[in-house]
Amino acid sequence: MNTRMLEVSTMQILHLYISTEHNYFGHHGQPAGEAPMIEVASVECVTNKGLVGDRFFDHKDNYKGQITFFAHEIYERLCEQFQIRGVGPSVFRRNVITKNVDLNALIGQEFEVQGVRFLGTEECKPCYWMDQAFAEGAEVAMKGNGGLRARVLSDGRLTRG
16 A cells, blocks of 8 residues: 555545435345435545444444545446436445546545545445446446545545535
8 A cells, every 4th residue: 555645636526425324235135225315515524434424434443435436427428328317426325426536546545635534445346236226237337437435534524516
């Protein structure tokens, strides 16, 4: 892991989402849940716990997905590829919808956004639920571009816009 802190000043935050319940996680072999993603203007990040109010907050020690990021550019590409209109990026159930940053480049990196520090842990791998939630074939189309899972390394607040 690179211990150099990356300042991701080019990252724009277009949307911030939390959800109090899981729709897919832990639902294998069962119907998907129906808990909505709630768009918020800002969210409190807590060191080693995640986002206050989110379903993964304080899930377990050193959890790799305390916060998830997803690129708006990938969302746009998928909408074009599958000719999808009227379905927002919350369907992917990621917390932060970004613009102007290569999320894959942050895997294994410590980085800072709006004064909050994170550790990019791994790709937020798409699963078969994406075919149901977005479009048949979405899981395969998202491979390598499913977003970024990260740990929260410092307290702070992320703000949309």
